[in-house]
Amino acid sequence: MVFKIDQAALLLRGFSAFRNAGYILICLLSIVLLHVIYVWFFSPLCHIPGPFLARFTRLWEFWMIAKGDSHQRWVELHEKYGPVVRIAPNLYSFSEVEDMKAIYSPGNKLPKTTYYNTAGDPERRNIFSMTNADDHALRKRKISNLYTMTSMINYEPAVDKMNAVLMEKFRQFWRENRTVMIPQFVQYYAFDVIGQITVDESFGMMQKEGDAENMLETVKKATLYQNLGGIFPEFHPYFVKVNNLFRVPHAGVVLERVSRRHLEHHKTHPVVNNDKITHAQPFVTKLLKMESEGKVDMLDMIDGIGANIVAGSDTTAITLSAALYYLYRIPNVLSKLRKEIGDLAADGRISDPVTFSEAQNMPYLQAVIMEALRIHPAVGYLLPRRVNKEGLLLAGTYFPEGTEVGVNAWALHHNPRFCGPDYQEFKPERWFNQEYQRNLHLASSFAFGAGSRLCLGKNVSLLELTKVIPQIVRHFDLEFENPNEGWKLLTTWFVWQDYRCWIKPRVEAQA
Ligand code: HEM
Helix, strand or coil: CHHHHHHHHHHHHHHHHHHHHHHHHHHHHHHHHHHHHHHHHHCCCCCCCCCCHHHCCCHHHHHHHHCCCHHHHHHHHHHHHCCEEEEECCEEEECCHHHHHHHHCHHHCCCECHHHHHHCECCECCCCCCCCHHHHHHHHHHHHHHHCHHHHHHHHHHHHHHHHHHHHHHHHHHHCCCCEEHHHHHHHHHHHHHHHHHHCCCCCHHHHCCCCCCHHHHHHHHHHHHHHHCCCHHHHHHHHHHHHHCCCCCHHHHHHHHHHHHHHHHHHCCCCCCECCCCECCHHHHHHHHHHCCCCCHHHHHHHHHHHHHHHCHHHHHHHHHHHHHHHHCHHHHHHHHHHHHHHHHCCCCCCCCCHHHHCCCHHHHHHHHHHHHHCCCECCECCEECCCCCEEECCEEECCCCEEEEEHHHHHCCHHHHCCCCCCCCHHHHHCHHHHHHHHHHHHHHHCCHHHCCCCHHHHHHHHHHHHHHHHHHEEEEECCCCCCCEEEECCEEEEECEEEEEEHHHHHC
């Protein structure tokens, strides 16, 4: 009998525990439901359209990025939902020029968001990952004169030197009758040029047809991590701790090692204007001179060299790969560029190789470069900024403090309202169309970002592109290994391409 009472008591206790668990579950479900109702109907920005799940969780965005083709998804999202789209509970993407101007206007001073934390060590910010506007302005002021148009004259001989190596390698590929993965080879090229410009020494990747000091590989992994990790930046400090515990050589470590070695070498072996005619002077020499004048310290110098390598190589390589792909896919465009080169050469108005200043007077070449930057911006993610305490009026809606907003170059550059209805086509001619010209210039420079965080190396990359494209076009034909297939793309932070070509020297091929 006692046993039965105990049994009944147990049963009752079990039942009440079950009932309590039920209450807790109902409470939790009610909270979720109330949250859904609030977000859906009453939150201040509830009217902004976007994918359903993006209203409630950052996992939707994470999933979109993780699939590896997000550059295209941004374009489709804006085609479907209009000029402003909710990407995550607190993140909004814009695709109109007016909103782009407002978000990145230096006057509005919107800082970078915590997304950028994952682009470096939280304890030691680099120029790219800094979110504090004052810290950034100070760092930028110290080194920005190394990137001016007038500084380019110092770097031009370095580009010529590396272009000569590229030309020789192209002839070698032809002699050896092999196809080349163009985006990969021009990635070696871009790293070598940045090495030559920055530390007066190519990294030897073109010669080796491979990575040097694991730079390429670690930078690639870093951008992949930055892009996915940036969606959940609160986990980054833990990730860094674990990484340091296991001494994993991440990009920061690799680049610091490379930078320190070159700085030490140049301190004992200074370059004293190694070319008196062209006034060639590498970046590192300028940095060391500034250090001797007390204008920069060791950290500034490491950051400057590291930033050039990380930010300046893949970006330029991707733009060059895009320009070559479209030029050799569209014979009409290629022949127009060849005609411009041929006519100017016949008049003695350009040299071989073309100088940077001569290239400024080659309108079709400039249009080809701008169109490559427009149709295939190297960065595939939006550049997020946090609205400050004044709030911001965008697309007719007031966005309060703390909201994260940004523009993705792919969405902006594929907006028919200012690129024309044929925005999916590679058409350098659109740059001569008066109707679109103003907005096109504004928008396509967005491949380099905008405002106070505009790409510091824009002139460096234009120096490279304006010199190497005419060289290749003048002297080589590229034939696609699979002419009936398009290229393959993979998006992390960058939008990487994959295509293979046979290379033929034009003169030798005709002989
Ligand atoms: C076609 C080539 C290039 C493209 C498309 C490009 C694109 C960009 C973009 C979009 C940003 C802004 C990122 C943001 O706001 O989050 C940026 C920043 C930066 N880029 Fe470039 N870049 C290129 C070449 C270069 C080169 C050659 C260098 C160096 C020699 C360089 C150095 C930098 C640096 C240091 C920053 C950070 C600037 C700051 O925050 O103040 N870039 N770049």
